[in-house]
Amino acid sequence: MPDIARDPAILKRKRLRQAGLAAIGVIIVIGVSIALARMEPAAPNVERATVLVDTVKRGSIIRQVRGLGTLVPEDTRWLPSQTEGRVERILLRPGAQVGPNSVILELSNPQVEQEAVNAKLALQSAEATLENLRVKLQSDFLTQQSQVAALDADFQQAKMQAEADEQLAKEELISEITRKQSQLKAETLKKRLALDMERLSTAKQAIDAQIRVQEAAVSQARAVSDLQASRMTALKVTPGFSGVLQQVPVEVGQRVGPGANLARVADPGRLKAELKIAETQAKDIEIGQMAEIDTRNGVMAGIVSRKDPAAANGTVTVDVSLTGELLRGAVPDLSVDGTIQLERLENILYVGRPSLGQEQSTVGLFKVTNEAGDAERVQVSLGKSSVNAIEVKQGLNAGDQVVLSDMSAWDAFPKVRLR
Numbered sequence: 001m002p003d004i005a006r007d008p009a010i011l012k013r014k015r016l017r018q019a020g021l022a023a024i025g026v027i028i029v030i031g032v033s034i035a036l037a038r039m040e041p042a043a044p045n046v047e048r049a050t051v052l053v054d055t056v057k058r059g060s061i062i063r064q065v066r067g068l069g070t071l072v073p074e075d076t077r078w079l080p081s082q083t084e085g086r087v088e089r090i091l092l093r094p095g096a097q098v099g100p101n102s103v104i105l106e107l108s109n110p111q112v113e114q115e116a117v118n119a120k121l122a123l124q125s126a127e128a129t130l131e132n133l134r135v136k137l138q139s140d141f142l143t144q145q146s147q148v149a150a151l152d153a154d155f156q157q158a159k160m161q162a163e164a165d166e167q168l169a170k171e172e173l174i175s176e177i178t179r180k181q182s183q184l185k186a187e188t189l190k191k192r193l194a195l196d197m198e199r200l201s202t203a204k205q206a207i208d209a210q211i212r213v214q215e216a217a218v219s220q221a222r223a224v225s226d227l228q229a230s231r232m233t234a235l236k237v238t239p240g241f242s243g244v245l246q247q248v249p250v251e252v253g254q255r256v257g258p259g260a261n262l263a264r265v266a267d268p269g270r271l272k273a274e275l276k277i278a279e280t281q282a283k284d285i286e287i288g289q290m291a292e293i294d295t296r297n298g299v300m301a302g303i304v305s306r307k308d309p310a311a312a313n314g315t316v317t318v319d320v321s322l323t324g325e326l327l328r329g330a331v332p333d334l335s336v337d338g339t340i341q342l343e344r345l346e347n348i349l350y351v352g353r354p355s356l357g358q359e360q361s362t363v364g365l366f367k368v369t370n371e372a373g374d375a376e377r378v379q380v381s382l383g384k385s386s387v388n389a390i391e392v393k394q395g396l397n398a399g400d401q402v403v404l405s406d407m408s409a410w411d412a413f414p415k416v417r418l419r
Contacts, residue, residue, distance in 0.1 A: 089106045
């Protein structure tokens with residue numbers, strides 16, 4: 001079949017049409033690419049049932065902090081050994097109710113027993129010496145008093161004789177020499193009486209001094225005897241108050257030294273809660289603040305009585321004294337949950353505490369923007385916090401709904417859709 005000659009003009013128009021179509025296709029592809037590049041990524045879907053959504057409110061909240069802890073007795077005493085000894089018997093075991101004179105255990109120490117006997121005998125000897133000294137000194141004093149009385153009688157007699165001789169001498173019935181002898185005798189006896197009276201007074205003071213010396217010796221012997229008797233009595237270990245025996249960390253036959261702990265007794269009727277509060281939340285806790293202690297069997301009221309000045313392992317120990325009656329089942333070492341009321345915040349915006357939001361910080365939260373469930377990330381400035389709520393300073397308004405759950409899996413997305 002013979003070849004058909006093609007028109008060059010037709011071929012040229014055909015090539016131009018094909019080139020134009022190719023250019024249009026390229027332009028369309030470039031436009032679509034630019035449009036796709038400018039489009040925001042599709043918001044990921046999040047199951048609404050898996051997140052917590054709360055509404056921002058305006059009003060008042062009670063600012064609180066919470067911590068776990070245990071109930072412990074307010075009055076707990078370790079009973080130490082007052083002397084070295086050997087544990088002979090353990091009469092009571094932990095859990096027993098004890099009174100002031102209940103014997104928990106008995107120690108033995110022959111040396112203490114012998115020293116107690118010796119001290120008692122030394123006291124008896126000192127008391128006998130004191131009594132004997134009193135009798136002897138009293139007898140000597142009475143003898144001196146008798147001598148003074150006899151001398152006083154001689155003086156009185158000589159005085160009367162001198163007065164009589166004075167009268168007789170005036171009447172010249174006796175000689176002058178006799179009158180002078182009578183007067184001299186009376187004056188001599190008067191001086192002797194004065195000296196013996198002074199000697200008697202000095203003897204009285206000397207008697208008192210000697211008796212005080214011996215009384216001091218008796219007091220010293222009594223103190224030693226009482227000390228040894230107390231050491232003897234301390235071999236029987238008693239608590240001195242009513243309570244519950246908690247620990248007996250010794251065994252029969254064990255030797256213990258002075259100061260060793262023999263038993264621990266607590267008063268179960270006076271308990272307090274020892275709470276462990278996170279150090280970041282404990283800075284505003286003060287003595288006297290109200291608190292509530294949840295024993296899982298009820299709630300007891302209390303007040304903060306002590307705050308540890310130092311943190312340990314990221315927590316601060318806070319003591320809460322219970323002010324009401326103890327609930328049934330409230331026993332030492334019971335685990336409790338305590339809530340301390342710090343202050344009341346009036347007329348503020350607040351919302352439930354976000355999972356990752358701390359007080360006085362700025363966090364990104366997803367705020368629900370429409371009924372379809374669209375939520376966009378907004379920056380929210382937070383203020384003071386409580387156990388279940390936190391103050392909103394900026395970024396939200398009353399009535400806004402925000403997601404409180406951990407949304408870190410969607411950090412790369414500015415928006416999500418709750419469905």
